[in-house]
Amino acid sequence: MNEMWPGVIDTTQLSGTHVAAVNRMSDAAKSGTWGEVVEIINSSSWISANQWRIEGRSWFAPLHQAAWHGAPVEVASRLIELGGWRSLRDAEGKRPIDIAEERGHTHLREVLAVADPTPVEQLRYAAWDQHLSELIASRTQLMDPVAIRPVQTEVIVAENLDLLSFLYPGMYGGFTMSVHRLRLFVESSSRVAGGSGQAHVITEGGCVLVEEGFV
Structure with missing residues (x-):
């Protein structure tokens, strides 16, 4: 989904x-x-x-x-x-x-029931949220500032989402996020800038660029 x-x-x-x-x-x-x-x-x-x-x-x-x-x-x-x-x-x-x-x-209670994240998961989601916010800020630093609500990465896991997308104004593109093997994978690109695509892997320890130049 x-x-x-x-x-x-x-x-x-x-x-x-x-x-x-x-x-x-x-x-x-x-x-x-x-x-x-x-x-x-x-x-x-x-x-x-x-x-x-x-x-x-x-x-x-x-x-x-x-x-x-x-x-x-x-x-x-x-x-x-x-x-x-x-x-x-x-x-x-x-x-x-x-x-x-x-x-x-x-x-x-029953219809709204959702699993509580464990302490380890809470720390993981908090780290993902922080590193993702820093990545978005870095990727959009040359653009006009836009007020945004930081992405809550917990929903990707809790709601079993295949992808979570965030369209960033003025970027003519944005960010897509997915979770694999307890890592957050993020792709970002702009449709008006050829070769602007970047892929990052986010863990509790930080954010690493793993591919660029696509799209």
Whole structure:
């Protein structure tokens, strides 16, 4: 499964139509208007069930809001069917299951269940996140700055994703990430710059360039 990381949190880099649609979905999720949330996700190829309010501070996606409200199990199930990640963390590092448990919504325990990372895995994901953020900063340092939410690499493993892609504004390309043998593989390129492709392998110990010059 190939998924997109909706990491751009700079409205100046996105179309007004897209920002308005995301705001409508976020407002609907905040008010518990689940039919409208589902309709907006279904009607757009660019708005996923993992989209948070672009300039918001909580980073609540619809599944977090469902957990906060104590929505019916059917609502949470539908959001997951639409691609919602149970392992996605908000700005405080909480997953939907964590929010549901805090608010006593035990009826959502089963549908939102996701394995807790072990201490070793927590350290691994934190290192991957840091090295990936540094790589993205390095690869885009000559471009105009863009506010982004760092990629949460944990979701690649927890959601069993084949690829997680992040399109970077102005790059006319971006980054694709996958996990193999406890290593994070990252390819990055720009469609307008021939031979711009680079491949890196990220481990807890650092980030290593393993191939370049493709695309």
